Amino acid sequence: MSEILVLVEHVDGDVKKVTLELLTLARSLGTPAAVWAGPGYSDAAKARLAEYGAEKIYVATADEIGDYVVAPKAEVLAHLVAERSPAAVFVAATGEGKEIAGRLAVKTDSGVISDAVGVGEGFVAEQSIFGGGVNVHSRVTKGTPIITVRPNSTAPVAAAAAGAEEKVEVALSDAARAARIVERVVQEKGARPELTEAAIVVSGGRGVGSGENFSIIEKLADALGAAVGASRAATDAGWYPHQFQVGQTGKTVSPQLYIAAGISGAIQHRAGMQTSKTIVVINKDAEAPLFEIADFGVVGDLFQVVPQLTEEVEKRK
Numbered sequence: 001m002s003e004i005l006v007l008v009e010h011v012d013g014d015v016k017k018v019t020l021e022l023l024t025l026a027r028s029l030g031t032p033a034a035v036w037a038g039p040g041y042s043d044a045a046k047a048r049l050a051e052y053g054a055e056k057i058y059v060a061t062a063d064e065i066g067d068y069v070v071a072p073k074a075e076v077l078a079h080l081v082a083e084r085s086p087a088a089v090f091v092a093a094t095g096e097g098k099e100i101a102g103r104l105a106v107k108t109d110s111g112v113i114s115d116a117v118g119v120g121e122g123f124v125a126e127q128s129i130f131g132g133g134v135n136v137h138s139r140v141t142k143g144t145p146i147i148t149v150r151p152n153s154t155a156p157v158a159a160a161a162a163g164a165e166e167k168v169e170v171a172l173s174d175a176a177r178a179a180r181i182v183e184r185v186v187q188e189k190g191a192r193p194e195l196t197e198a199a200i201v202v203s204g205g206r207g208v209g210s211g212e213n214f215s216i217i218e219k220l221a222d223a224l225g226a227a228v229g230a231s232r233a234a235t236d237a238g239w240y241p242h243q244f245q246v247g248q249t250g251k252t253v254s255p256q257l258y259i260a261a262g263i264s265g266a267i268q269h270r271a272g273m274q275t276s277k278t279i280v281v282i283n284k285d286a287e288a289p290l291f292e293i294a295d296f297g298v299v300g301d302l303f304q305v306v307p308q309l310t311e312e313v314e315k316r317k
């Protein structure tokens with residue numbers, strides 16, 4: 001089967017979950033080959049990629065690759081596309097991933113599809129648009145299909161493969177050295193899991209009423225080991241930071257359990273959470289549209305329901 005290149009997303013040497021999703025997806029369409037670009041590669045990373053189906057791992061670890069913004073990664077991929085003629089290239093639909101995909105498309109004179117939520121036979125990509133109201137199927141007709149896939153579109157499934165390592169040396173162009181990274185600031189991380197990777201997400205909306213009140217959402221999240229999310233109404237009001245916004249213009253999540261408290265269920269919010277496996281809705285208005293997609297609904301005041309739920313969860317620990 002033909003090789004499908006999967007660009008590895010990694011932070012501090014750790015392979016991000018989205019890469020495991022892309023390897024799983026690639027396995028259904030061809031032979032996955034992971035592409036590691038930048039420093040931090042280790043035996044642990046290799047083992048993780050092989051565990052999720054990477055038959056081959058192309059490794060380009062030159063320090064320079066990490067010294068410049070996205071351009072070197074696009075050059076590493078372009079080099080591999082020219083040399084290996086893969087059937088397709090999958091990249092995570094993150095801010096960085098989408099920029100790399102665009103640059104790669106120009107370099108290889110290929111078509112690019114962004115923000116796919118699935119890829120089927122013949123590399124037909126599915127995109128969910130207009131806040132999830134319409135699904136579009138499209139295919140690249142020129143060059144190598146380059147597809148960015150949204151995190152949480154596929155459940156990662158382990159399937160051990162060879163993970164045969166191959167070093168890649170690429171001489172970076174002057175253009176790739178145009179924007180150098182001069183400083184890195186480590187983002188302060190709490191004890192909670194990352195929103196897009198969490199198995200459980202507890203989100204609050206306008207119904208929460210204030211920034212201070214978000215502490216009851218946080219308490220439930222902490223009792224469950226969950227991440228905290230918020231609707232745009234809550235983030236726009238300054239009650240919770242924008243990076244936690246779930247929805248069309250925020251993060252897309254697809255956890256095992258999504259608990260929404262005081263969120264009405266606008267289509268733009270649904271777009272970011274409707275693929276969650278189990279959806280629990282707490283809202284005092286029985287007509288709130290989010291109940292339409294709820295697996296379990298509680299019509300009630302979140303200021304009563306959420307603390308009670310937290311207490312019950314704590315009791316069972």
Ligand SMILES: Cc1cc2nc3c(=O)[nH]c(=O)nc-3n(C[C@H](O)[C@H](O)[C@H](O)COP(=O)(O)OP(=O)(O)OC[C@H]3O[C@@H](n4cnc5c(N)ncnc54)[C@H](O)[C@@H]3O)c2cc1C
Pocket residue numbers: 204205206207208230231232233234245246247248249250251261262263264265266267268269272282283284285288300301302303
């Ligand atoms: C281009 C565009 C992009 C957008 N992108 C996003 C996005 O990414 N994410 C997003 O979320 N929105 C987005 N929006 C905004 C979206 O349209 C809604 O305005 C927003 O989702 C509403 O947030 P909400 O449900 O928290 O607030 P509301 O719609 O005001 O709902 C609040 C809910 O809380 C309930 N409630 C109130 N008090 C209580 C209580 N004490 N107990 C229980 N329930 C209570 C109410 O019954 C109500 O259902 C976007 C809009 C546009 C136009």
